[in-house]
Amino acid sequence: MASEKSSRPTMAQVAKLAGVSPTTVSLVINDDPRAKSISEPTRDRVAAAVRSLGYRPNHAARGLRTQKSETLGFITDEIATAPFAGDTIRGAQDYSWKRNHLLTVLNTGGDPAMEEASIEMVLGRQVDGIIFGAMYTREVSPPRSLERTRAVLLNCYAPGTSYISVIPAEKEGGRTATQILLDAGHRRIGFINGLSTTYAAKERLKGYRQALRDNGVSYEPRLVRNGNYHSDSGHLHARELLTGEDPPTALFCSSDRMAVGAYYAVMELGLSIPRDVSVVGYDNQLELAAYASPPMTTIQLPHYELGYTAARYLLEDAPSNGSAGTVHEIECPAVIRDSVGPPPN
Amino acid sequence: MASEKSSRPTMAQVAKLAGVSPTTVSLVINDDPRAKSISEPTRDRVAAAVRSLGYRPNHAARGLRTQKSETLGFITDEIATAPFAGDTIRGAQDYSWKRNHLLTVLNTGGDPAMEEASIEMVLGRQVDGIIFGAMYTREVSPPRSLERTRAVLLNCYAPGTSYISVIPAEKEGGRTATQILLDAGHRRIGFINGLSTTYAAKERLKGYRQALRDNGVSYEPRLVRNGNYHSDSGHLHARELLTGEDPPTALFCSSDRMAVGAYYAVMELGLSIPRDVSVVGYDNQLELAAYASPPMTTIQLPHYELGYTAARYLLEDAPSNGSAGTVHEIECPAVIRDSVGPPPN
DNA sequence: CTGAAAGCGCTTACAG
DNA sequence: CTGAAAGCGCTTACAG
Incomplete structure (x- = not known):
């Protein structure tokens, strides 16, 4: 911890050194429009004084005066x-x-x-x-x-x-994710969504359904699950969806963590991504999505x-x-x- | 955006309403030792005035005065x-x-x-x-x-x-991780460290070597690798260590991400954690370490x-x-x- | 083109 | 037990 409480210079000191009034210093320092009318030499003297003193305006004083x-x-x-x-x-x-x-x-x-x-x-x-x-x-x-x-x-x-x-x-995000899968040719798209009571989950489901509708694919509630965002829940749901009857060929997961869980499930079943199953995550959590193998396509939250x-x-x-x-x-x-x-x- | 710039009450207004001086208000509000001598009724009147006005001290003014x-x-x-x-x-x-x-x-x-x-x-x-x-x-x-x-x-x-x-x-962290593995009975412990130029990597290596020394296990440079903290590098190094001659029975990884990479390698080789290989990570990045399967033993950075x-x-x-x-x-x-x-x- | 002076809202010796 | 007054360091009408 270094200290140097050598009480800081004030505007008054700058004014004195520059041989002008505090008013002038204030005007110059704040680039006030009225400072336009201050002569070049005067401004220079102020600037020099500021520099030589190492002056920095006291923000508390300014705030007190300006109420900001x-x-x-x-x-x-x-x-x-x-x-x-x-x-x-x-x-x-x-x-x-x-x-x-x-x-x-x-x-x-x-x-x-x-x-x-x-x-x-x-x-x-x-x-x-x-x-x-x-x-x-x-x-x-x-x-x-x-x-x-x-x-x-x-x-x-x-x-x-x-x-x-x-x-x-979020709705648009859910739509985007689903559309990516649709565009790749998928028609049976599993959706491992988050907790059904959350805003994000509700909106993303709307987006998912809208994308389906827009592409003439019928909505199958059986393909939609609600996980808890953690990877083990993604693992579980992916496994169930993939081993069920008429399994989806693609999975949209409402978090990258659940998507990573889905990766595990796919691996366990001896399948491969994206050859056998396509996956889209959500969040773009770098260490998960970018470094997964294969690197994961995902939707980014605009933090x-x-x-x-x-x-x-x-x-x-x-x-x-x-x-x-x-x-x-x-x-x-x-x-x-x-x-x-x-x-x- | 809600606003209500109704200029805030000042200490002077509080004083007026309470029928005392600003000095008294200040003393009472700041629980100044000198306020001990202020009569109960007076303090009550101040408190009441503060409440009824919704008074909150202006911090800029106080700071200007106190220089804090x-x-x-x-x-x-x-x-x-x-x-x-x-x-x-x-x-x-x-x-x-x-x-x-x-x-x-x-x-x-x-x-x-x-x-x-x-x-x-x-x-x-x-x-x-x-x-x-x-x-x-x-x-x-x-x-x-x-x-x-x-x-x-x-x-x-x-x-x-x-x-x-x-x-x-960090040195102690490296020692701790290694000791955990030693205590479990391991004698061949691979160490996937971070970039060798970093402070953390140097210190952890010292800790690793010290733990080995303290337990009469000789140091084998062959068992130490330098990764880049990402999971693919953990994957790579773990794979090489595990498929090399006289492979380690345990892996200490300098990041949870590399440890996750090591998990992949172990899985690929048809081995299992911790039955065939033990793993200790570093960072305790929750979504990686806690939700890995099996959940990962790791060293926590004291953020x-x-x-x-x-x-x-x-x-x-x-x-x-x-x-x-x-x-x-x-x-x-x-x-x-x-x-x-x-x-x- | 520049300055003297008031005032922002507090705290704190000082006085009584 | 309480108050009057100065002053922290700025900005800003106002004046000339």
């Missing part, structure tokens, strides 16, 4: 879970950075008391807005205190409120974009499209690798 | 990569929260210019300290501007500087503790042990699952 903190709060229920947090934070930070804002990150563990306390905490810091996020897409009811500032909901939605919300286009877009809506004065209360869906692009081929024979 | 922001900066090269960031941030936040601090998170992508800019940015915000982190354990040379505040290095170290640094006890401890050193006035320039190692505990058994026959 140039900080965004990012409050989320789970930050440690792999797929979600990292990329989302990065996306939110990237946009914030462009706008000269910083991100204060808070993890609530989903505890309502902690959510409340976190909001109070960042509100006390005069944040310019709050991103309220959830780890998996779902309905939430944010604490009322969230209404005291600008806020956008990330990966969650709160019907009956006026928050803008940013979530992945980065979720964060980026949420920050954008918070910082833009006028959201480019839609208004309060709107749910903005972000596309889930397909990542094509080698686990899909034509059906056997 | 109660905020920590967390600057790291990669935030999106699975194993590292989430848990570490959570750890750092948990400790900060205890001490009434918040965490501002910054992702630099490892770009020196961005590192510099990030430090400037949080310095401008008067952070009380900076955690400077790296995704994988390594030597770093932080920008000089980092010296302008308290700072601790997380998962990295800078020889010749006076920073405290917090890193995983959460790294973050927690770094924040602690930053906020504690007197670090409990050691001082500036010290490298603090955090233990990598073993997670025992089902991939280790006695050697065959």
